[in-house]
Amino acid sequence: MKMTIEFWGEKFEANMVVGALGGFIIAVASSLGGFGGGPFVVPLMTVIMGLPIYVVVGSSLLAIFFNTLMASSRYYFFGQTDVVLFLIMAIGAVSAGFIAPRISKRLSPIWVKRVAVVGYGYLGLKLLGIVP
Amino acid sequence: MNERLNLSRLKEDLMRLDLGITMPFSGKFLPNKGTLCDELVQGSTYLSCFFVFFLLLSFLAYPVFGQEKPMEAKALQKASEKPIIEVKLDKSVYKGGDTIQITGKVPPGMKVNFIEIASTEAKVQVGRLDRKEFKFYLTKEVPAFYTIIINEDYVAKVEKNGTVEERPVKEIYAKFKADKKWKIGEFLKQTNADFAYITPPKLISEIKVWKTSIVRTIIGSRGEPLPSLTDKKDIKKESARLLQARMRKLEKLFVLQKITTNEDGTFSVNFKLPENAPKGAFSVIAVVDKEIKSEPAKFTCDVSFPKYYFPVAGTSVNLFGPLILALAICTFGVIMGAGGGFILNPLLILIYDIPHPVVAGSVMPSVLFSQGAGIYNYSKIGFINLKLGITVGIFMALGGFFGPLLNQFITLAEYKFVFGIVLLILAALMFWQTTPGYIEKSKKEKAILEEFKRRAAAAKAQREQKS
Numbered sequence: 001m002k003m004t005i006e007f008w009g010e011k012f013e014a015n016m017v018v019g020a021l022g023g024f025i026i027a028v029a030s031s032l033g034g035f036g037g038g039p040f041v042v043p044l045m046t047v048i049m050g051l052p053i054y055v056v057v058g059s060s061l062l063a064i065f066f067n068t069l070m071a072s073s074r075y076y077f078f079g080q081t082d083v084v085l086f087l088i089m090a091i092g093a094v095s096a097g098f099i100a101p102r103i104s105k106r107l108s109p110i111w112v113k114r115v116a117v118v119g120y121g122y123l124g125l126k127l128l129g130i131v132p
Numbered sequence: 133m134n135e136r137l138n139l140s141r142l143k144e145d146l147m148r149l150d151l152g153i154t155m156p157f158s159g160k161f162l163p164n165k166g167t168l169c170d171e172l173v174q175g176s177t178y179l180s181c182f183f184v185f186f187l188l189l190s191f192l193a194y195p196v197f198g199q200e201k202p203m204e205a206k207a208l209q210k211a212s213e214k215p216i217i218e219v220k221l222d223k224s225v226y227k228g229g230d231t232i233q234i235t236g237k238v239p240p241g242m243k244v245n246f247i248e249i250a251s252t253e254a255k256v257q258v259g260r261l262d263r264k265e266f267k268f269y270l271t272k273e274v275p276a277f278y279t280i281i282i283n284e285d286y287v288a289k290v291e292k293n294g295t296v297e298e299r300p301v302k303e304i305y306a307k308f309k310a311d312k313k314w315k316i317g318e319f320l321k322q323t324n325a326d327f328a329y330i331t332p333p334k335l336i337s338e339i340k341v342w343k344t345s346i347v348r349t350i351i352g353s354r355g356e357p358l359p360s361l362t363d364k365k366d367i368k369k370e371s372a373r374l375l376q377a378r379m380r381k382l383e384k385l386f387v388l389q390k391i392t393t394n395e396d397g398t399f400s401v402n403f404k405l406p407e408n409a410p411k412g413a414f415s416v417i418a419v420v421d422k423e424i425k426s427e428p429a430k431f432t433c434d435v436s437f438p439k440y441y442f443p444v445a446g447t448s449v450n451l452f453g454p455l456i457l458a459l460a461i462c463t464f465g466v467i468m469g470a471g472g473g474f475i476l477n478p479l480l481i482l483i484y485d486i487p488h489p490v491v492a493g494s495v496m497p498s499v500l501f502s503q504g505a506g507i508y509n510y511s512k513i514g515f516i517n518l519k520l521g522i523t524v525g526i527f528m529a530l531g532g533f534f535g536p537l538l539n540q541f542i543t544l545a546e547y548k549f550v551f552g553i554v555l556l557i558l559a560a561l562m563f564w565q566t567t568p569g570y571i572e573k574s575k576k577e578k579a580i581l582e583e584f585k586r587r588a589a590a591a592k593a594q595r596e597q598k599s
Binding site: 003005007008010012016020023025026027030039040041043044051053054055058059061065067068069070071076080081083085089091094096097098099104105106108109112114115119124125126129 | 474527532
């Protein structure tokens with residue numbers, strides 16, 4: 001099952017079986033670690049599905065949004081959410097959602113990928129217990 | 133032989149005594165029987181015998197009853213003789229980060245071995261799953277702050293198979309600190325720190341219990357409720373485990389420190405209240421051993437703006453800290469196509485020492501906002517494919533249904549290694565995709581890069597034209 005994705009005049013073929021199955025496994029695994037799943041979705045879409053980073057950043061956010069929404073409600077249900085702490089961080093988070101795309105637009109796709117490599121490299125080392 | 137003689141003499145004495153009492157009833161002292169007068173005389177004799185017997189009994193009993201009063205007094209005296217431990221603090225109100233000077237006095241010859249410091253006003257909710265019995269425990273009354281200072285010179289005594297084993301507490305502490313799967317119950321027992329584990333069982337009135345199963349956790353239920361723990365012994369055991377579930381690390385609950393007790397019995401120790409200490413009342417109890425403890429000395433922790441006490445987290449944090457962190461990390465996260473939670477989580481734990489479950493539960497909904505705003509702004513510039521995002525998103529939502537439930541019940545320590553390796557490989561491959569060699573080979577990537585350069589040049593020209 002393939003999906004054609006067009007970006008800036010270039011056509012990319014995305015294998016959606018890989019995307020769906022990968023997304024399912026990533027969601028189970030990443031929410032156990034307490035993060036939204038994005039760190040695995042971006043490499044899935046770029047490295048495994050071969051899609052351009054510019055399309056991946058936005059699509060990845062959309063993909064993990066549902067997961068984050070469900071996980072958030074569950075955490076709230078289990079009484080793990082500190083509402084004040086969440087509200088304060090939400091102000092910073094919303095602002096970040098406006099600032100980041102403006103930066104991405106000005107960054108070359110190579111550098112957007114390299115920023116991602118730094119973040120995912122850090123998470124990989126963290127999971128291995130090398131960095132805090 | 134002597135014992136036998138004594139026994140036979142005792143028997144004889146008893147016989148004599150028995151005769152003496154029973155003789156009037158057997159009529160041996162009353163040879164004339166039959167007349168009414170005789171019967172009256174006999175009856176009065178019986179009465180007089182009863183009277184004498186009663187008098188004798190009361191006389192004999194008097195010293196016994198008489199002795200009871202002095203015994204009671206003795207017991208009271210003993211209770212009042214129980215050594216008095218004095219504890220004083222240099223101030224009554226502190227702020228997070230302040231050093232508390234704890235001083236006091238014990239009777240000469242004794243030593244203060246433990247000091248318990250607990251918040252008595254700020255309490256938090258903590259849950260824990262017993263993986264052996266598959267029971268879920270939860271209470272909302274766990275002290276938000278709890279520490280036992282253990283005298284580093286103390287030698288713990290533990291009874292094992294009828295013999296008392298002595299071990300320096302330093303040795304036990306090092307062993308437990310190195311063990312990631314340490315058990316608080318074992319630690320308290322082996323170090324004798326259970327002598328000082330006083331306040332949590334007093335504060336917690338009940339611990340709720342559920343019998344659960346993996347299937348139940350998947351459908352979003354904690355299971356069937358079981359009778360709550362209300363017995364103080366059960367609460368003592370379980371509350372310690374809940375404290376461990378909240379604090380995780382040994383050094384957050386137990387501090388090995390020198391407690392100097394001088395020859396005259398005076399002692400002193402300094403304790404630095406953590407920066408994130410909760411607000412409200414605290415108690416300090418000095419403990420010599422199982423029996424000898426001080427009355428609680430009390431102090432208050434004051435939290436004022438810009439610091440704020442987060443009631444679920446049970447910690448006080450500068451309000452602007454998480455705000456700036458969220459702004460910076462989420463910006464970084466949205467650029468790379470994630471929310472930023474995976475970096476925000478460890479930073480909040482590292483900088484502010486907020487308990488892990490609360491960090492996960494508060495960061496996740498915050499990140500939802502960075503993602504939402506990111507999706508909106510990326511869609512405005514065309515950096516998104518709705519079909520791709522929604523399809524992968526639906527399958528992720530299915531997977532995400534199980535995740536937070538399992539987070540309560542499963543620790544992923546063993547699997548983290550695999551995820552770490554996989555992510556590092558993926559990151560390396562992504563980096564390889566940014567190398568000139570790869571871009572040269574990939575025509576589409578090259579085309580996009582060139583298009584970006586063209587657009588950037590056009591935007592620059594437009595800006596220059598405007599200026």
